[in-house]
Amino acid sequence: MWTALGSLLRPQPAPSPAPRAEQPTPSWRVGFEDLAREHGFEPLRVEGSLPHELEGTLYRNGPGRFGVGGERYRHWFDGDGAVTAVRVGHGRAFGATKMVQTPAYLEERRAGRRLYGGYDTPLARPFYEVVLGQVKNAGNTSIMLWDDRVFALCESGRPIELADNDLTTLGENDLGVVRRAFAAHPHRVPSRRALYGFGLGVGPRTSVEVYELPDDRAPRTIARFSLDGLRLNHDFAVTERHAVFLFSPTYLSISDMLLFRRGPVSSARWRPERGVEVVLVGLDAPHEVVRFHVDAFHMEHVVNAFERDGEIVIDQVDYPDPWGLERFVSGLVRGVVQAPLASRLRRVVIDPNRRTLRAELLADRPLELPRVSPRVESRPHRFAYLAGASGEFIDAVLAFDLETGAVDRFAPGADQYPSEAVFVPRDGGGEENDGWLLTMVLDARQRESHLAVLDARRVGAGPIARLWFDHAIPFGFHGAWAGGR
Numbered sequence: 001m002w003t004a005l006g007s008l009l010r011p012q013p014a015p016s017p018a019p020r021a022e023q024p025t026p027s028w029r030v031g032f033e034d035l036a037r038e039h040g041f042e043p044l045r046v047e048g049s050l051p052h053e054l055e056g057t058l059y060r061n062g063p064g065r066f067g068v069g070g071e072r073y074r075h076w077f078d079g080d081g082a083v084t085a086v087r088v089g090h091g092r093a094f095g096a097t098k099m100v101q102t103p104a105y106l107e108e109r110r111a112g113r114r115l116y117g118g119y120d121t122p123l124a125r126p127f128y129e130v131v132l133g134q135v136k137n138a139g140n141t142s143i144m145l146w147d148d149r150v151f152a153l154c155e156s157g158r159p160i161e162l163a164d165n166d167l168t169t170l171g172e173n174d175l176g177v178v179r180r181a182f183a184a185h186p187h188r189v190p191s192r193r194a195l196y197g198f199g200l201g202v203g204p205r206t207s208v209e210v211y212e213l214p215d216d217r218a219p220r221t222i223a224r225f226s227l228d229g230l231r232l233n234h235d236f237a238v239t240e241r242h243a244v245f246l247f248s249p250t251y252l253s254i255s256d257m258l259l260f261r262r263g264p265v266s267s268a269r270w271r272p273e274r275g276v277e278v279v280l281v282g283l284d285a286p287h288e289v290v291r292f293h294v295d296a297f298h299m300e301h302v303v304n305a306f307e308r309d310g311e312i313v314i315d316q317v318d319y320p321d322p323w324g325l326e327r328f329v330s331g332l333v334r335g336v337v338q339a340p341l342a343s344r345l346r347r348v349v350i351d352p353n354r355r356t357l358r359a360e361l362l363a364d365r366p367l368e369l370p371r372v373s374p375r376v377e378s379r380p381h382r383f384a385y386l387a388g389a390s391g392e393f394i395d396a397v398l399a400f401d402l403e404t405g406a407v408d409r410f411a412p413g414a415d416q417y418p419s420e421a422v423f424v425p426r427d428g429g430g431e432e433n434d435g436w437l438l439t440m441v442l443d444a445r446q447r448e449s450h451l452a453v454l455d456a457r458r459v460g461a462g463p464i465a466r467l468w469f470d471h472a473i474p475f476g477f478h479g480a481w482a483g484g485r
C-alpha cells in the first residue's frame, strides 16, 4: 500500500510498455549485450587513411556486462564497466577492451549472484547499502587521465586505476584525499595546470567535497559543504576562477530504499518549489562559497564554462522534463525506448553579484554527451560537439558553430550507432576546430564496432578512417584522449 501511495505522490517515469511480439527487435539492442571478448592490445583493421600526426590513445568507458548469475540488471547505468582503448600512431591502430574489476564486481562474480543494487536495480542488502554506504562501484562511466595514470570513474565510488599497457585493473585508489566517492566528470583548467572534481557522500544530508588534482602536486580537498536531503548530481562546471554546481531539486527517499529496496532513481522525488541551488566555489578562495536558488531545471552535462565581464557562462545539456533523461534510458536494457531523448542545449549566464541566472536556448533537438576542444576548456569556446538522436537511439555526431549557428552533422547510416565524439587537437593547429573527432560506432548488422576518425572541420564528409574491432563493443558513455602515448 505504501508503495502505491508513494507512487501517487511523486512523478514517475512512464510505465514500460511491453514490446509487442510483432515489433522487430531494434538493432541498437546489440549495444546492450555483454562484451563478447576481453583482450589486450591487438591490431585493428584500418579502413581509409589514418593521419600520421594522430598519435596517442583513446580510452573509453561504459557498461560491458548487464547481469550476474543469470539475473539481468534493471538499468543501463548499472552495467559493470568495461574500458576500451584504441592506440594509434604511424598510421597503425591497436585495440584493447577489458572489464573493470572493481571489488564489488569480483565479489559478485565469486558469489555467482547479485550482492548489490544500483541506480535502478533493487537493493540487495538495503541496510548495508543505504545506512552503511556500502554501495557498488560499477566503474562504468568515464576515464580520468592524471599523473600519467589512467582511472575508470563512476560516481558511486573511488577512482579505479588501470594499467595503460593492457587495461588490467590495478585497484581502487583514494588519491590520498577521496573520502567516499569521486564523480565521473572532472574538468581540467589548463591555466591552473589542474583537474577539478567532486564527490558526494550520502546520508540524511548530502556532503559535497571539491577536489583539486594539480599536474605536479598531491591532490587536495579545497572545499566541503552539505546539501539538505539525500541528493544525486552528475556533473558540474569549472571556469578559470570558479567551480559551479547547479543542484537540481531531486531528492532521494531513504525510507523507500530501505523498506522497498528501491534503487535511488526509483525513490526520487522532484520538488520544483525548492528550485536549483547554485553553489559557487572560488578556486582562489574556496572557503568563500556563494549559494542561492533559482527556478528549477535538470542539468545533466556541462559542455564547457567560462567567465566573461564578471559573469559565469555555462553551456549545458538539460531537460525541460526532469524525468526526460530517465524516460529515455530506463528501458534500454530491455530493448525499449519509453520516450525519445528530449534534451536541449542551453547557455546559462550566472551573475554572482546579483545572484541571478538567465538562460538562452542554443538548440532545441535531442542531444547528449557534449565535448569541446581541450584547448578551450574553462575558457570561451566557439565549437561544441554532441551526439544526436533523430530516431530511437543515438545515430549522429553534430558539430555546432555557436558563433554562426551552423551545424555540421555526420550520420553513419542504418543500424550504425555512434557515441560521444572526443575532440583531439592537431599539434601546432591554430584554429579551435583544427583537429579530429573520434567516435566509437557500433555496426549492429555486422556486430562489430569501429572507431571513426572525423575531420572536425568537415564532419559531414564522413570518416577519413575507420579502425575495426572484430567484435561488438557495448555502448559507452565517456572517454579521454592521451596524446603521444
Ligand SMILES: [Fe+2]
Pocket: 184, 185, 234, 301, 477, 478
Ligand atoms: Fe556523464
